[in-house]
Amino acid sequence: MRNSLDLPKDPAATRVVVAMSGGVDSSVVAALLKREGYDVVGVTLQLYDHGAATHRKGACCAGQDIHDARRVAEAIGIPHYVLDYESRFREAVIERFADSYLSGETPIPCVECNRSIKFRDLLETAKDLGADALATGHYVASRPLATGGRGLYRAADPERDQSYFLYATTPAQLDLLRFPLGELADKAAVRALARELGLAVADKADSQDICFVPQGRYSDVITRLKPHAASPGEIVHLDGRVLGRHEGIIHYTVGQRRGLGLSVGEPLYVVALDADAARVVVGPREALATRVIRLREVNWLGDVPLTDLGEGVEIAARVRSTRAPRPALLRRVAGEGGPEIEVALLAPEDGVSPGQACVFYESDDPRARVLGGGVIAKRLGTQDTAAPAARTATAPALA
Structure with missing residues (x-):
């Protein structure tokens, strides 16, 4: 007989580490598993400057969120650990994010955070704690495959589905990962569960944008990390015309139309970023296809x-x-x-x-x-x- 996490053990004999970010989703996962009788251990990662994020809405894994995770763990009666992963996160995620932008790309740090921090380093920590599984509050599902192992699937709620950010999860990681919210109808159902479970974070706002980028200003973070790396250069049309100047390709993304500072009588879009030549290449919308x-x-x-x-x-x-x-x-x-x-x-x-x-x-x-x-x-x-x-x-x- 297998338990609700598809493991061949009684819940009381099944240790589950829950990655608790301090938000409603991971808090509900921890409380649900505790109510089902699992041996639950909460772990929160401090990923970046604790103090700077204390009063910022939409932060994650820092400041107020760590306090909220600790409070939930105390309320449901589970042990809770805060692990300082700040240096790992800076090296694997923030530095790589900045380098990618400087090379003319538009990176997704959430993918790298899941790949390098949560599903690699944290998974190893869970094993060290004797865990049978690592559970998270992600909106994605995993199920057994007929061929063996587990498959990754889109969540029941298409509006909350996070499978795009978890594609880098490996088969070996999927064997140990569990996503209890993936089969729930929607976020409203999760908040209703949080209220039923008496969680203080039931109405807490969701995290917004990239956790370490205040107000979504990517260029501010990159300039602080690499103050001399952004080079000014030309804004060039696909047909070869030089239309203007820019102060660094980090201020542009492919597909951008607004903020180009050009007046040429036709709508133009950023179609490429040439980091080597410090050029922003623009053209008509059809060039984006x-x-x-x-x-x-x-x-x-x-x-x-x-x-x-x-x-x-x-x-x-x-x-x-x-x-x-x-x-x-x-x-x-x-x-x-x-x-x-x-x-x-x-x-x-x-x-x-x-x-x-x-x-x-x-x-x-x-x-x-x-x-x-x-x-x-x-x-x-x-x-x-x-x-x-x-x-x-x-x-x-x-x-």
Whole structure:
């Protein structure tokens, strides 16, 4: 007989470490498991400056959140530990975030935090504590596979689904991870459970934006970390015209229209960022259309090895967390350094940016299985548009 976490043990003999961020979701997970009779241990990670985040709304894993997690643990009667992961988080997430922006990409630090901190370092800590499972408050589901192991699936609530940020979870990690909220109807049901369980955080606001970026000003964080790294340069049209100057590519993202400071009589969008030449490349909206995406750092959760894709595998690809998965073909192609993974979209997508994630699903069904994903390294437009030669001979391919 297996318990509610699909483990072959009585709940009382099953130790579960719960990653408690201080928010309502992870608090409900801890309280539910405690009520079901599991041996629950709460762990909260301090990830960045404790003091600076104390009074900031929407913070996570610092300041008030640590206090709230401790208070919930005391109320439900479980041991609670706060672990200082600040140096690990700075090195693995914040520094990498800054470096990625400076190279002309638009990174997603939440993916790296899950991959390098929560599902690697914290999972090892859970094992050290003798845990049978690590549970989190993420809105995603995992279920046993007929072929063995566990699969990752989209959450029941499509509005809260966080599978896009968890594509890098490995099969070995999935064996130990549990996501109790993934099968719940919606966030309202979670808050109702929090009130039923008597949790003081039942009406606490959700975290917003990137936890270590106050008010969403990415450039402020990057400038503080790398004060001399941002170089001014030219704003260049795809046709080669130099239209203006900028104070650093960190202030721009692919797809951006507002804030370009240009007056040329036509709407223009950022279509590429050339870090080597410190250039912002702009063009018409149609230049944003992407048909083919090349990936790096691919994590594969499918049943067929990536080496056996043959002519390609039909998938649904998701290029932004706010967009629905769209039909595509996943295939291996020859690259300069060897075989590469490529996603061919059946219909073009706008605003695909290097540094973002492209996540694979078995289909576009709202509860579909996650097959993995990778970091977008390069994109090819509907006509394989190239960046302008402008006044140099080193203009790169549009990426």
